[in-house]
Amino acid sequence: MIGHEEALSTAENFRRFARIEASGRSPLYSALAEGVASDPEMLTHLATLPAEKRQPNLLLGAVRFLYGTAGDYGEFRSTALEHWDELAATIGLRRTQTNEVGRCATLLPLLAELPEPLALFEIGASAGLCLLLDRYRYDYGRGPFGPTASPVTLRCRFRGPKAPPRVLPEIAWRAGIDLHPVDVDDREETRWLECLVWPDEGDRASRLVAALDLARADPPQVEKRDLRDGFADLLADVPRHATLVIFHSAVLAYVPAPERRPFIESMMSSEATWLANEAPRVVPGVAALVDEREIDRRPASFLIARNARPVAWADDHGAWFQWREQPAD
Numbered sequence: 001m002i003g004h005e006e007a008l009s010t011a012e013n014f015r016r017f018a019r020i021e022a023s024g025r026s027p028l029y030s031a032l033a034e035g036v037a038s039d040p041e042m043l044t045h046l047a048t049l050p051a052e053k054r055q056p057n058l059l060l061g062a063v064r065f066l067y068g069t070a071g072d073y074g075e076f077r078s079t080a081l082e083h084w085d086e087l088a089a090t091i092g093l094r095r096t097q098t099n100e101v102g103r104c105a106t107l108l109p110l111l112a113e114l115p116e117p118l119a120l121f122e123i124g125a126s127a128g129l130c131l132l133l134d135r136y137r138y139d140y141g142r143g144p145f146g147p148t149a150s151p152v153t154l155r156c157r158f159r160g161p162k163a164p165p166r167v168l169p170e171i172a173w174r175a176g177i178d179l180h181p182v183d184v185d186d187r188e189e190t191r192w193l194e195c196l197v198w199p200d201e202g203d204r205a206s207r208l209v210a211a212l213d214l215a216r217a218d219p220p221q222v223e224k225r226d227l228r229d230g231f232a233d234l235l236a237d238v239p240r241h242a243t244l245v246i247f248h249s250a251v252l253a254y255v256p257a258p259e260r261r262p263f264i265e266s267m268m269s270s271e272a273t274w275l276a277n278e279a280p281r282v283v284p285g286v287a288a289l290v291d292e293r294e295i296d297r298r299p300a301s302f303l304i305a306r307n308a309r310p311v312a313w314a315d316d317h318g319a320w321f322q323w324r325e326q327p328a329d
Contacts, residue, residue, distance in 0.1 A: 006051070006256075006257065010043055010046050010047065010054045011036075011037045011038075011043055012037075013054070013055070013056065014033045014034070014036045014037035014056050015033070015034065015037040017029075017033045017056040017057075018030045018031070018032075018033035018034040018037060018056075019034070020299050020300045021300045021316075022056075022198065025198065025200070025201055025317075026198035026199055026200045026201055027200055028069075028070075028198075028199045028200055029056075029060055029198050029199065029200075031072070031073055032060060032070065032073055032076050033056045033060070034073075035073035035076070035077065036056070036059070039077065041081065042077060042080065042081070045080075045081065045084055045088075046059070048088070049088060049091060049092070052254070053091050053092060055096060057096045057098070057196060058091055058094065058095070058096055059080075059087075059091065060198075061094070061096070061192070061195045061196040062087055062090045062091045062094060062195075063076060063079060063080055063087065064195040065090065065094075065191065065192055065195040066083070066086065066087060066090060067079050067083065069199055094192060095179070095180065095254075096196065096254070097126045097127075097178075097180070097182065097192070097193060097196065098126075098193075098196045098197070098250065099125075099126035099127050099128075099129045099130070099182070099193055099208070099211075100130075100204075100208075100249070100250075100316075100317050100318060101129050101130060101132075101133075101136065101152060101154065101207060101208065101211045101318075102154055102156070102204070102207070102315075102317050102318025102319065103130055103249045103277060103314075103316075103317070103318045104130050104133035104136060104138075104154060104318065105138055105140075105154040105155075105156035105318045105321065106156065106277065106302070106304065106312070106314035106315070106318050106320075106321045107130070107133065107247060107249075107275060107277060107304075108133060108138065108165055108168075109158075109162070109164060109165055109312070109321060109323070110275055110304065110306055110311070110312070111133075111169050111245065111275075112165035112167075112169060114169070114243045114245065114273060115243050116169050116170045116243070117169070117170040117171065117172035117239070117241070117242050117243070118169050118170065118171050118172065118242060118243050118244075118245055119171075119172055119173040119174070119238045119239060119242035119243065119244045119245065120133075120171060120173070120174040120175075120176075120245055120247070121174075121175055121176060121231075121234070121235060121238075121244065121245065121246045121247070121272070122174075122175075122176035122177075122222075122246075122247055122248065123176065123177055123227050123231075123246065123247070123248040123251055124176075124177075124178055124179075124227075124248050124249070124250075124251035125176025125177060125178045125181070125220075125222045126178055126181070126182050126193070126222075127181070127182035127183075127184050127189075127190070127193065127212065127215060127219075127222070128174075128176055128181075128184075128215060128219060128220035128221075128222045129208075129211045129212070129215055130249065131174045131175070131176055131220040131222075132174075132211070132214060132215060132220060133168070133171075134146075134147075134168045134169070134170075134171050135147060135150055135152070135214050136150050136152040136153070136154055136211070137150045137152065137153040137154070138153070138154050138155075138156070138165075138168075139153060139154070139155045139156070140156055140157075140158040140164035140165075140321075141157060141158060141164075142164065142166075145166055145167065145168070146168055150214070151210040151213065151214065152207050152210045152211050152214065153207075154207070154318060155319075156315075156318055156319065156320060156321055157319065157320040157321070158320070158321055158322075159320065159321070159322040159323070160312070160321075160322050160323025160324075160325070161323060161325070162323050164321075172239050172241075172242040173237065173238055173239055173242055174220050174221070175220065175221040175222070175223070175234060175237075176220065176221070176222045176223070177222065177223050177224070177225035177226075177227065177231050177234065178222055178223075178224065178225070179224070179225075179226055180224070181222040181223070181224055182222075184212055184215045184216045184219050185216060190212050193208060193212070194208060194209065201317070204317065227248075227251075227255070227263055228255070228259055228262070228263065230266075243273060244271070244272040244273065245272060245273045245274075245275060246267065246270065246272045246273070246274050246275070247274070247275035247276070247277065248275075248276060248277065248278070249277040249278070249302070250277070250278060250279075250302070250316065251278070252276070252278050252282045252283060253278065253279060253282050257284075260282075260283070260284055261284055264283065264284055264285070264308070267307075267308075268307070268308060273306065273307065274306070274307050274308070275304065275305070275306055276304070276305045276308070277302050277304050277314065278302055278303065278305075279302060279303070279316075280295045280298075280301075280302075280303035280310075281295070283305055283308065285308055286303060286305045286308060286309075286310050287303075289309065289310055290303065290310050298313055300316060301313050301314065301315060301316065302314045302315070302316050310324060311323065311324055312324055
């Protein structure tokens with residue numbers, strides 16, 4: 001996850017975020033992150049925070065949550081430094097929880113290949129919006145499909161040797177876990193999610209609001225749990241006739257690298273289909289199956305792995321999906 005590389009300094013993380021992740025997507029956030037990366041006083045203040053709290057998304061989201069969207073770096077800097085104690089307290093309490101429904105469009109092609117009905121279990125589910133993927137419409141460039149009354153349409157550029165899906169799978173069961181599940185009826189919690197959406201990014205903000213409205217009508221079960229504590233007991237109610245799919249997106253980057261291995265081993269020994277939608281070097285062993293040049297060509301992309309085998313590339317916010325030309329089977 002760009003901006004949360006443990007081996008890099010805070011300045012390097014902010015600079016990479018500005019030049020790779022936010023570049024071309026959010027000009028404002030690219031400029032703000034570039035400013036922080038070159039600002040000794042801001043970096044000194046950030047150094048007082050725990051390492052995991054120095055993420056660009058967290059700082060940018062917290063300033064926006066408390067004080068609104070800054071127009072330029074000068075305004076952002078003065079606001080942050082003037083209110084640093086309050087800002088640091090909010091950063092300490094909050095965490096990155098980008099509940100990006102656009103990722104449903106990049107998971108759907110893999111889900112569509114599995115025997116129905118499906119039982120979905122999401123790790124790092126936040127408000128559970130990605131568990132509701134059958135309540136959204138999709139458009140892969142060949143016309144929309146899905147519930148006609150849905151207020152959410154996910155548009156995704158589709159590439160690769162296989163045709164995009166045209167129907168939604170039947171979902172028989174759904175649940176998830178999160179360190180801090182978001183109550184969709186709690187206005188402060190959902191406002192935090194909204195503040196984590198970057199400025200200048202088209203309809204991301206409006207589709208999040210629409211997805212939250214859908215969730216309020218029938219919210220999925222999301223339990224407070226750390227993936228490192230295990231969750232096998234929560235799967236007891238999965239219907240026996242359903243195909244269990246355990247999935248996560250942009251989650252493992254926030255788990256210290258040495259602590260990921262037990263989770264990977266548990267997934268590999270599970271009978272579930274495991275889908276990891278993460279940065280390519282986040283899941284141990286996955287990057288080794290891909291040529292480094294292939295990874296370097298997509299510095300801000302996610303590599304989707306099915307049962308630890310890399311099968312597709314995807315935009316981290318769901319704007320495009322591409323089957324790998326030579327899937328590792």
